[in-house]
Amino acid sequence: MPGSTTACDACAIRHRAVCGSLTRDEILQLNQIARHKHVSAGQTILTDHERPEYFANIIAGVVKLTKTLADGRQQIVGLQFPSDFIGRPFGSRSPYYAEAATDVTLCTFGKERFERLLMQHPGIEHRLFEHTLDELDAAQEWMLLLGRKSASEKVASFLLMIARRSRQVTCEANKDGLHFAKFDLPLTRADIGDYLGLTIETVSRQMTRLKSQGIIKLEGMRTVIVPELDHLAEAAEIDQS
Amino acid sequence: MPGSTTACDACAIRHRAVCGSLTRDEILQLNQIARHKHVSAGQTILTDHERPEYFANIIAGVVKLTKTLADGRQQIVGLQFPSDFIGRPFGSRSPYYAEAATDVTLCTFGKERFERLLMQHPGIEHRLFEHTLDELDAAQEWMLLLGRKSASEKVASFLLMIARRSRQVTCEANKDGLHFAKFDLPLTRADIGDYLGLTIETVSRQMTRLKSQGIIKLEGMRTVIVPELDHLAEAAEIDQS
DNA sequence: CGACACTTTGACTGTAGTCAATGTAAGTGG
DNA sequence: CCACTTACATTGACTACAGTCAAAGTGTCG
Numbered sequence: 001m002p003g004s005t006t007a008c009d010a011c012a013i014r015h016r017a018v019c020g021s022l023t024r025d026e027i028l029q030l031n032q033i034a035r036h037k038h039v040s041a042g043q044t045i046l047t048d049h050e051r052p053e054y055f056a057n058i059i060a061g062v063v064k065l066t067k068t069l070a071d072g073r074q075q076i077v078g079l080q081f082p083s084d085f086i087g088r089p090f091g092s093r094s095p096y097y098a099e100a101a102t103d104v105t106l107c108t109f110g111k112e113r114f115e116r117l118l119m120q121h122p123g124i125e126h127r128l129f130e131h132t133l134d135e136l137d138a139a140q141e142w143m144l145l146l147g148r149k150s151a152s153e154k155v156a157s158f159l160l161m162i163a164r165r166s167r168q169v170t171c172e173a174n175k176d177g178l179h180f181a182k183f184d185l186p187l188t189r190a191d192i193g194d195y196l197g198l199t200i201e202t203v204s205r206q207m208t209r210l211k212s213q214g215i216i217k218l219e220g221m222r223t224v225i226v227p228e229l230d231h232l233a234e235a236a237e238i239d240q241s
Numbered sequence: 242m243p244g245s246t247t248a249c250d251a252c253a254i255r256h257r258a259v260c261g262s263l264t265r266d267e268i269l270q271l272n273q274i275a276r277h278k279h280v281s282a283g284q285t286i287l288t289d290h291e292r293p294e295y296f297a298n299i300i301a302g303v304v305k306l307t308k309t310l311a312d313g314r315q316q317i318v319g320l321q322f323p324s325d326f327i328g329r330p331f332g333s334r335s336p337y338y339a340e341a342a343t344d345v346t347l348c349t350f351g352k353e354r355f356e357r358l359l360m361q362h363p364g365i366e367h368r369l370f371e372h373t374l375d376e377l378d379a380a381q382e383w384m385l386l387l388g389r390k391s392a393s394e395k396v397a398s399f400l401l402m403i404a405r406r407s408r409q410v411t412c413e414a415n416k417d418g419l420h421f422a423k424f425d426l427p428l429t430r431a432d433i434g435d436y437l438g439l440t441i442e443t444v445s446r447q448m449t450r451l452k453s454q455g456i457i458k459l460e461g462m463r464t465v466i467v468p469e470l471d472h473l474a475e476a477a478e479i480d481q482s
Numbered sequence: 483c484g485a486c487a488c489t490t491t492g493a494c495t496g497t498a499g500t501c502a503a504t505g506t507a508a509g510t511g512g
Numbered sequence: 513c514c515a516c517t518t519a520c521a522t523t524g525a526c527t528a529c530a531g532t533c534a535a536a537g538t539g540t541c542g
Contacts, residue, residue: 067385070478075388077381088378090371095378122363129370130331136373137329137336139380140318144308146387147316147438151530189489197388202530204490221489221539237311392498430521443498445522462507462521 007031011107016083017057018127026121033113039100045086046098054108055087061104062186065096066194076195078135079186081165085131087111089118102186146197154196155206156235159216162186163226181226210235248272252348257324258298259368267362274354280341286327287339295349296328302345303427306337307435317436319376320427322406326372328352330359343427387438395437396447397476400457403427404467422467451476 008014008031019030037056039045045063046052058080065078077096080086086106088094109117118125145157166183185192189200189207196203210216215232217225226232249255249272260271278297280286286304287293299321306319318337321327327347329335350358359366386398407424426433430441430448437444451457456473458466467473 065381067381069385069389073389075385077384088374090374091378096381122366125363125370126366129366129373132370132373132377133329133331136377136380137332139377139384140306140308140337143318143380143384143387144310144316146384147435148310148314188487194388199531200489201491201532205530208490429519440499441521442500442523446498449522 007034011059013057013059013083018085018124018131019057020127022121022123022127026123029117029121030109030124033109033117035108035110037106037108039104039106041100041102041104043100044097045100045104045106046094046096048095048097049093051092052087052094052111054110055085055089055114056106056108058082058084058086059105059107062101063098063104064101064187064191064195065098067096074194075197076191078139079195085128089115089128101191151196151198151202152206152209153236154198155192155203156210156215156232157237158192158196159210159224159226160229160232160236163224163229163232179228179230181224181229183224184222185224248275252300254298254300254324259326259365259372260298261368263362263364263368267364270358270362271350271365274350274358276349276351278347278349280345280347282341282343282345284341285338286341286345286347287335287337289336289338290334292333293328293335293352295351296326296330296355297347297349299323299325299327300346300348303342304339304345305342305428305432305436306339308337315435316438317432319380320436326369330356330369342432392437392439392443393447393450394477395439396433396444397451397456397473398478399433399437400451400465400467401470401473401477404465404470404473420469420471422470424465425463426465 008019008027011017011019014020019027022030036059039061045056048067060082063080063084063086064076065080066074066076068074079101080098086098118128145154149157162185163181163183187195189203192198193200193203198206207216207218210232211218213235215226215228215235217227219225249260249268252258252260255261260268263271277300280302286297289308301323304321304325304327305317306321307315307317309315320342321339327339359369386395390398403426404422404424407422428436430444433439434441434444439447448457448459451473452459454476456467456469456476458468460466
């Protein structure tokens with residue numbers, strides 16, 4: 001039935017996710033193979049070097065993608081937010097380890113069935129391609145951060161990125177844009193360190209420095225308030241010594 | 242004519258590039274919009290934040306993709322070798338600056354005509370998608386290096402990567418695999434620093450250290466000899482202090 | 483209340499950065 | 513052919529930023 005409704009119609013991330021600009025037919029087919037799944041914080045979603053069983057869209061929560069060296073040193077190589085897609089198509093094994101950073105709700109697609117759909121519907125593949133290009137852009141931006149920014153710039157950049165992606169932001173939109181932001185950090189200090197290539201201690205010290213400079217305020221350990229996003233943006237590019 | 246020959250048939254990188262597994266028809270159409278172009282070392286190929294005029298396959302030479310901070314700090318976010326593809330489809334502006342690291346020969350495709358071809362031939366887009374996924378994998382691997390490896394591991398990893406990608410290697414394949422490698426560095430020390438998030442001096446010091454450890458030998462400043470690739474691989478993951 | 487996980491703070495260390503001088507190779511012109 | 517220039521690379525001395533080790537502080541949950 002061309003006009004029939006699907007669970008997708010009510011989906012919170014429908015318009016932003018890969019499902020965003022698909023035809024009615026494509027949505028119906030995707031909906032048929034979709035299964036919702038809850039994963040609690042700390043649980044593994046994909047193990048590296050293993051054939052993944054499913055692909056997924058994130059409906060709620062944050063997922064971290066990590067790589068590890070033989071001696072245990074870890075690096076987060078990607079953070080995935082609601083509407084992001086998880087899984088590497090056309091690869092036999094996942095190049096990274098995916099773990100729920102917070103409690104997560106996924107919309108999963110069985111591997112074989114999804115890859116078959118991909119082959120049949122260039123539209124779905126095209127959306128996924130665009131998403132992958134965005135991920136590549138983000139990865140390259142992060143390479144600049146990891147290779148060339150100081151600890152304080154790294155932490156400021158991280159906070160700025162979270163502020164921008166947490167658009168559930170309590171935002172007082174002022175006359176020209178939004179200057180104020182309040183959000184919860186989806187990561188522990190250890191995770192932030194693994195994302196920025198720093199130690200826990202250095203992350204903590206830089207946070208207190210930003211606090212003492214008045215660029216951020218903290219409510220508890222997880223909630224961050226940014227009175228003036230421009231100040232944070234400045235701190236993200238220019239080292240404040 | 243279904244059996245007609247094209248310039249592509251004689252192309253050295255034909256089987257590895259995006260053109261690799263296309264249908265006869267797709268190759269013919271691609272061939273029609275292709276133009277060869279030479280760029281000498283140091284010349285700009287794409288300027289960041291500008292609409293690129295063309296896409297290209299690299300036929301010969303090495304291209305570096307860089308990002309720069311306001312104060313001039315630079316980071317190479319990608320190195321492209323023969324058979325790699327240059328240009329970001331579906332983006333109005335290039336997210337990075339592309340420059341010829343060595344003399345380069347390109348096979349270029351005009352932007353509009355290529356994007357039109359992409360729309361019409363899912364096969365070409367699919368190949369490009371797979372290539373982009375590989376690039377993302379490489380970027381994430383590099384994030385691990387930038388965030389978590391020591392200077393000596395970084396330099397060793399870099400040399401190993403070049404050794405692997407320069408398969409024009411003078412390789413004495415021993416009974417079980419190739420242990421020996423000899424290759425030319427496509428980058429100056431300054432470029433290597435920008436790729437590894439290090440300074441020129443640190444790169445130089447680590448090179449002399451690897452030399453004094455007998456892991457590499459140098460012929461002039463550009464040619465590197467690796468008697469035993471396994472030793473280099475070890476140095477790339479485990480810090481030698 | 484106590485146990486545990488996470489975070490902050492402090493003192494000290496070490497790795498890589500900075501500044502400066504010297505070395506090397508390739509190319510130019512007298 | 514040999515000074516001279518220029519660009520790139522190496523080496524050395526010193527510094528500083530972030531890491532390490534250790535202790536104390538904070539918050540949460542049973």
